[in-house]
Amino acid sequence: MNEMENILVVNNLQTTFKTDAGDIRAVDGVSFTVPKGKTIGIVGESGSGKSITSLTILRLLASNGRVNGGEVLFKGKDLLKLPEKAMREIRGNQISMIFQEPMTSLNPVYTVGQQIGETIQIHKKVGKKEAIQQSIEMLKLVGIPSPEKRVKQYPHELSGGMRQRVMIAMALACDPEILIADEPTTALDVTIQAQILELIKDLQNRLGMSVIMITHDLGVVAETCDYVAVMYAGQVVEYSDVRSLFKNPKHPYTLGLLNSLPRHDIEQEKLIPIKGMVPSPHEMPVGCRFAPRCPVATELCHNKMPQLLNTNDSNAEQIRCWMFSDEWDGDSEVTLYGEKRTIKG
Amino acid sequence: MAKKELLKVEGLKQYFPIKGGFLGRTVNHVKALDGISFTVYEGETVSIVGESGCGKSTTGRAILRLEEPTEGSVTFQGTDLTKISTREMRKFRKDLQIIFQDPYASINPRQTVASLLNEAMHIQNVLPANERRARIEELLETVGLRPYQADRYPHEFSGGQRQRIGIARALSVDPKLIICDEAVSALDVSIQAQVLNLLEELQDEYGLTYLFISHDLGVVRHISDRIIVMYLGKIVEIADKTSLFENPQHPYTKALLSAIPVPDPDAVKNRIVLKGDVPSPIDPPAGCRFHTRCPFATDKCRTEEPLLRTTSAMKGEHEAACHYIEEIAAGTMIEK
Numbered sequence: 001m002n003e004m005e006n007i008l009v010v011n012n013l014q015t016t017f018k019t020d021a022g023d024i025r026a027v028d029g030v031s032f033t034v035p036k037g038k039t040i041g042i043v044g045e046s047g048s049g050k051s052i053t054s055l056t057i058l059r060l061l062a063s064n065g066r067v068n069g070g071e072v073l074f075k076g077k078d079l080l081k082l083p084e085k086a087m088r089e090i091r092g093n094q095i096s097m098i099f100q101e102p103m104t105s106l107n108p109v110y111t112v113g114q115q116i117g118e119t120i121q122i123h124k125k126v127g128k129k130e131a132i133q134q135s136i137e138m139l140k141l142v143g144i145p146s147p148e149k150r151v152k153q154y155p156h157e158l159s160g161g162m163r164q165r166v167m168i169a170m171a172l173a174c175d176p177e178i179l180i181a182d183e184p185t186t187a188l189d190v191t192i193q194a195q196i197l198e199l200i201k202d203l204q205n206r207l208g209m210s211v212i213m214i215t216h217d218l219g220v221v222a223e224t225c226d227y228v229a230v231m232y233a234g235q236v237v238e239y240s241d242v243r244s245l246f247k248n249p250k251h252p253y254t255l256g257l258l259n260s261l262p263r264h265d266i267e268q269e270k271l272i273p274i275k276g277m278v279p280s281p282h283e284m285p286v287g288c289r290f291a292p293r294c295p296v297a298t299e300l301c302h303n304k305m306p307q308l309l310n311t312n313d314s315n316a317e318q319i320r321c322w323m324f325s326d327e328w329d330g331d332s333e334v335t336l337y338g339e340k341r342t343i344k345g
Numbered sequence: 346m347a348k349k350e351l352l353k354v355e356g357l358k359q360y361f362p363i364k365g366g367f368l369g370r371t372v373n374h375v376k377a378l379d380g381i382s383f384t385v386y387e388g389e390t391v392s393i394v395g396e397s398g399c400g401k402s403t404t405g406r407a408i409l410r411l412e413e414p415t416e417g418s419v420t421f422q423g424t425d426l427t428k429i430s431t432r433e434m435r436k437f438r439k440d441l442q443i444i445f446q447d448p449y450a451s452i453n454p455r456q457t458v459a460s461l462l463n464e465a466m467h468i469q470n471v472l473p474a475n476e477r478r479a480r481i482e483e484l485l486e487t488v489g490l491r492p493y494q495a496d497r498y499p500h501e502f503s504g505g506q507r508q509r510i511g512i513a514r515a516l517s518v519d520p521k522l523i524i525c526d527e528a529v530s531a532l533d534v535s536i537q538a539q540v541l542n543l544l545e546e547l548q549d550e551y552g553l554t555y556l557f558i559s560h561d562l563g564v565v566r567h568i569s570d571r572i573i574v575m576y577l578g579k580i581v582e583i584a585d586k587t588s589l590f591e592n593p594q595h596p597y598t599k600a601l602l603s604a605i606p607v608p609d610p611d612a613v614k615n616r617i618v619l620k621g622d623v624p625s626p627i628d629p630p631a632g633c634r635f636h637t638r639c640p641f642a643t644d645k646c647r648t649e650e651p652l653l654r655t656t657s658a659m660k661g662e663h664e665a666a667c668h669y670i671e672e673i674a675a676g677t678m679i680e681k
Binding site for chain 1: 396397503504505506533534535536537538539541542560561562563564565566567568587590600601602603604605606607608609610611612614616618619622623
């Protein structure tokens with residue numbers, strides 16, 4: 001594989017929240033890279049830290065949140081070290097974000113045009129008239145019919161799918177290099193979801209931006225992403241290209257997740273769930289965080305945390321699992337969710 | 346196996362009034378359900394699928410008379426539930442239970458699990474009071490919780506566990522039919538799989554019948570025997586699981602199935618992307634309700650309402666409501 005230009009490199013990111021019940025390490029060792037023009041998916045269940053990761057990248061954490069370590073290199077510059085003023089130049093201009101619930105992220109008392117226009121006025125330093133004109137262009141770009149009329153409407157006059165299109169128009173108004181999409185279609189019906197995913201893909205091809213797609217939906221990942229980081233309990237447990245992830249999942253959690261998923265496209269006999277539940281953020285296991293639920297966990301897994309390491313396979317795959325290290329102390333052949341696996345020592 | 350009818354819904358309508366104007370009179374109606382009919386047989390799982398606003402949850406609520414239906418009948422084991430008094434209806438609630446989507450909102454936070462289950466059994470007079478505690482502990486084990494958790498409060502449980510409590514509550518009165526209204530939608534997939542498996546085990550063990558309301562077609566394919574597809578207050582297609590997924594007939598069903606992202610990067614995609622949004626149920630389109638988004642719509646579709654019917658290409662009790670099933674299948678319809 002050719003060495004690609006990475007527009008964003010996240011290294012060992014750590015984010016902690018102060019709460020009355022003690023500190024919560026919401027993100028604890030997240031690393032991934034975003035190649036230029038590609039889409040990377042961050043997938044995980046509730047509480048895995050996927051949204052906090054994106055908020056940390058943009059430095060939008062709540063006041064009780066703190067970044068304890070790691071770096072976020074955007075074109076070689078560490079965003080975590082930038083002064084707030086410089087960060088503001090990047091936010092919305094070079095890296096922008098869309099959220100799950102377009103109703104709560106749009107201001108109900110301003111028209112669509114005023115909201116998109118504001119972004120354009122601030123970042124492109126143009127007048128009000130020109131900004132409105134550009135807003136209409138943006139609405140046209142995201143496929144909103146009769147944009148001249150829509151630009152004067154308020155968010156409540158639009159449907160959910162339309163609102164998400166407006167959010168996208170706003171996010172793309174300044175030609176960002178990276179779009180972070182945090183569950184952009186979760187609140188939408190599937191037929192509308194199909195429209196929005198198509199739109200994001202189409203715009204990406206036309207504008208050449210990179211996309212970070214944060215989602216819990218493995219279908220969305222398979223369809224839109226080039227690379228995927230699977231998160232569990234605040235950590236990346238597997239990072240690989242999308243094909244390898246679905247065809248040859250390596251981490252027991254990834255495999256468990258795929259096995260739990262009811263499919264509409266094929267007939268399945270029985271679902272094989274992952275036993276137990278996600279550990280509480282106040283009582284994280286000392287070893288591998290998945291060990292309490294993992295069907296093949298050993299002494300080592302319970303006592304020592306594995307690192308996210310490159311696998312021997314080329315495709316820039318990374319795994320956080322003792323099975324893929326020389327230190328593995330379990331059997332050389334294990335059965336994982338009904339699948340036999342030989343472990344290379 | 347002879348199929349025994351458990352629930353029969355006929356011509357069910359649910360109109361919600363919209364008040365407005367100077368005197369607060371009813372100015373219009375939201376036609377949430379506009380004449381739907383179907384039958385549920387004993388021991389099977391029938392799913393209702395569709396997008397937001399199609400009326401799937403309203404159907405569940407109307408069957409239980411949580412909202413009084415405007416018109417139509419709901420016959421449960423020979424009794425029309427819409428004709429009886431609320432007092433008589435209460436007796437039937439023992440047989441007809443419901444599990445809701447949000448386990449956080451459907452359980453009283455100030456009641457322990459034991460008192461919650463005890464209350465349900467007390468109201469329905471299921472067991473003598475002194476035998477209930479043992480039954481509660483047994484129920485908790487049945488749904489995969491521990492007996493010692495009986496005296497805990499809802500906030501001490503996770504989302505998946507709370508949904509198990511909701512299931513235990515439904516089971517506590519020995520129901521015949523359980524309506525699961527988006528019962529696993531709020532759960533993460535790894536937990537969702539646990540709850541789905543539990544529902545299947547319970548069905549085998551107690552011979553339960555499920556009416557499963559969901560927007561997730563993956564879940565529906567997994568759990569159902571038969572599936573009803575709804576669009577804007579009407580049934581557009583009804584079929585056994587295999588026919589619906591392998592041989593869908595209605596253009597809406599086809600579009601819906603093709604719109605779902607497949608968790609396989611190599612999957613061949615023939616996506617039908619529907620234009621526009623679902624129209625408002627206050628003023629639904631005349632004729633076929635899907636005509637505003639249908640790629641095949643003709644003048645006939647705009648004026649004449651299609652009824653559920655079957656063709657020689659459809660197996661079993663497979664029915665779809667479209668004027669042009671044959672033509673679309675033969676490929677002679679022109680796509681817009």
